[in-house]
Amino acid sequence: MMLTLVGVSEGMMRDQEARTRGVGADVIVRPSGSSVIGATPPSISEKLVAWAAEQPHVVQATGVVVYPLGGVSSVHGVDFYELEKMSGDFKFLEGRRFETGQEVIVDEYYAKEKKLKAGSTLTVLNRPWKVSGIFHGGKLTRMMVSKTVLQEVTANTGKVSVIYIKLDDPARTNDVIAHLKQTLTDYPIYSINELASQFSVNSVPELKTFIGVVMTLSVIFGFLVVFLAMYTAILERTREIGILKALGAGQGYVLGILLRETVLLALIGSLMGIGMSYLTRWMISTFIPASMTQAIVYVWWPIASGITLGGALLGVMYPAMKAARQDALESLSYD
Amino acid sequence: MTEPIIGIRDLRKTFRSGDVDVHALRGVDLAVERGEFLAVVGPSGSGKSTLFHILGGLTPPTSGAVFIDGQDLMKMTDSDRTRLRKKSVGFVFQKYNLLPTLTVRDNIEIARDIAGASAPMDAQFMEIVKVLGLGNKLDRKPRQLSGGEQQRVAIARSIVNGPAILLADEPTGNLDTENSTAVLNLIRDLNKRLGQTILMITHNPEAAAFADRTVHMRDGQLHAA
Numbered sequence A: 001m002m003l004t005l006v007g008v009s010e011g012m013m014r015d016q017e018a019r020t021r022g023v024g025a026d027v028i029v030r031p032s033g034s035s036v037i038g039a040t041p042p043s044i045s046e047k048l049v050a051w052a053a054e055q056p057h058v059v060q061a062t063g064v065v066v067y068p069l070g071g072v073s074s075v076h077g078v079d080f081y082e083l084e085k086m087s088g089d090f091k092f093l094e095g096r097r098f099e100t101g102q103e104v105i106v107d108e109y110y111a112k113e114k115k116l117k118a119g120s121t122l123t124v125l126n127r128p129w130k131v132s133g134i135f136h137g138g139k140l141t142r143m144m145v146s147k148t149v150l151q152e153v154t155a156n157t158g159k160v161s162v163i164y165i166k167l168d169d170p171a172r173t174n175d176v177i178a179h180l181k182q183t184l185t186d187y188p189i190y191s192i193n194e195l196a197s198q199f200s201v202n203s204v205p206e207l208k209t210f211i212g213v214v215m216t217l218s219v220i221f222g223f224l225v226v227f228l229a230m231y232t233a234i235l236e237r238t239r240e241i242g243i244l245k246a247l248g249a250g251q252g253y254v255l256g257i258l259l260r261e262t263v264l265l266a267l268i269g270s271l272m273g274i275g276m277s278y279l280t281r282w283m284i285s286t287f288i289p290a291s292m293t294q295a296i297v298y299v300w301w302p303i304a305s306g307i308t309l310g311g312a313l314l315g316v317m318y319p320a321m322k323a324a325r326q327d328a329l330e331s332l333s334y335d
Numbered sequence B: 001m002t003e004p005i006i007g008i009r010d011l012r013k014t015f016r017s018g019d020v021d022v023h024a025l026r027g028v029d030l031a032v033e034r035g036e037f038l039a040v041v042g043p044s045g046s047g048k049s050t051l052f053h054i055l056g057g058l059t060p061p062t063s064g065a066v067f068i069d070g071q072d073l074m075k076m077t078d079s080d081r082t083r084l085r086k087k088s089v090g091f092v093f094q095k096y097n098l099l100p101t102l103t104v105r106d107n108i109e110i111a112r113d114i115a116g117a118s119a120p121m122d123a124q125f126m127e128i129v130k131v132l133g134l135g136n137k138l139d140r141k142p143r144q145l146s147g148g149e150q151q152r153v154a155i156a157r158s159i160v161n162g163p164a165i166l167l168a169d170e171p172t173g174n175l176d177t178e179n180s181t182a183v184l185n186l187i188r189d190l191n192k193r194l195g196q197t198i199l200m201i202t203h204n205p206e207a208a209a210f211a212d213r214t215v216h217m218r219d220g221q222l223h224a225a
Helices: A002-021 A046-053 A080-087 A108-114 A147-153 A170-183 A192-197 A205-236 A238-246 A251-287 A300-324 A328-332 B048-055 B078-087 B104-114 B123-131 B147-159 B177-194
Strands: A027-029 A058-070 A073-078 A092-095 A103-107 A121-124 A127-135 A143-146 A162-167 A189-191 B006-017 B020-032 B037-041 B063-068 B089-092 B165-169 B197-202 B213-218 B221-224
Touching: A002 A192, A002 A205, A002 A251, A002 A300, A027 A170, A027 A192, A046 A058, A046 A162, A058 A080, A058 A147, A073 A080, A073 A147, A080 A143, A103 A108, A103 A121, A108 A127, A143 A147, A162 A170, A170 A189, A189 A192, A205 A238, A205 A251, A205 A300, A238 A251, A238 A328, A238 B078, A251 A300, B006 B048, B020 B048, B020 B221, B037 B048, B037 B177, B048 B063, B048 B165, B048 B197, B078 B089, B089 B147, B104 B147, B123 B147, B123 B177, B147 B165, B147 B177, B165 B177, B177 B197
Parallel strands: A073 A143, A103 A127, B037 B197, B037 B213, B089 B165, B165 B197
Antiparallel strands: A027 A162, A027 A189, A058 A073, A058 A162, A092 A127, A103 A143, A121 A127, B006 B020, B006 B063, B213 B221
């Protein structure tokens, strides 16, 4: 559970980072008052896009409208030609770009999850859209429509959510940002590398808290499960423990056997957990590839194993001590 | 004359059962010579199992003097009695008391492990294993063996560490006549072949007949046969 949840958190962050980098921009301008990541309402005037495009060292600037659909889903309104030019290498696996106001393009993961093909109909914002094409994932978002259409549908004509800027030389990024900030004083402006670095679990306090809660629950569950399992097992093995004691096994010997068993069980459990995380990754990528992405976070293998072992050792301590102190004669007469 | 390997004088054991004191042993005197095969015969409730448990260090005596191979059981702490069971006493129980999840080999080796033996079972012991008819059954689990075979494994386990005394509590109590005779012959053979001191508790006079000497127990006291 721990590895899966951490993997989902990390995977979704990495996926978001990959899609942001996939735009091909060097600088990003977000609306004033917005957070570094997360959906933003279209509140930037499109005039600023044109202005940005004329600034020194700026090769291209494009405005994108982001409209959240609930949860982590959103639809992006883009000027397809501008986005294609900025990102380069925009490939369609099926169909073509949108040409009419009623067409939408989706990435391969969204198409797989929603079982869509070129020509399928998709309802978004209470309107039917025809899927004109399915593109190779990793570009900005999972679902795109015409920018002007999305502006109209959401009553945000002339406004965009984000401005992506491509430079003639990425080495000048800091200089350009400094220049832009002289005019756009209230707007958060980031280099794409700076933004990408924010796509980590540590940058989202809620996610960090969530993972902390999951870890605590894992220790508690691990403790309870092992406590109950070992308590029952030791009760069932009272006679066996009596035999060992009759043979001269001391408290340390009995304790040692039970602790070794627990460590072995915890290690097997950890390996199964790692295996299960691969299974959940396969299930997520097969059944809900657009809604979630799970990464295999190797650095968490020893952490999760340590937490499992800690919980298990806490859980076995009382039953093991009880077993070690059992009277040999009483244990032998136990049936 | 050498010191007896088991020396008991005025041994008493009193249990508390609810609000009542039960006097299980009421002044037992006994001396067992090294290499002797002694049978203690008596009906249920006569106190013979209590004597077995005290000699095996499974329960402390209430009063009297008990020496096993020169060790004073009256002065022993719990951990001393654990050491006694580990080094000086081998047990054979009526119910075999083998560990069900272990093979015959592992059931025998765990006794060596508990005693701290690290070397593999020596050739002499393997010879005994063969004599006990277990040579080709070492990798079987107890459930794959007959009662007689299981008791032979228990006998092998009891002598694997070369104990000063072997205590057998109704070793044929769960066996048919044929297997009983076979097990008793093996026990007697171990006594003669290895000079193993054996004290066998039984209520069966026919089983007791395999011993060198028999004493009778009644109402917590011993009487010579």
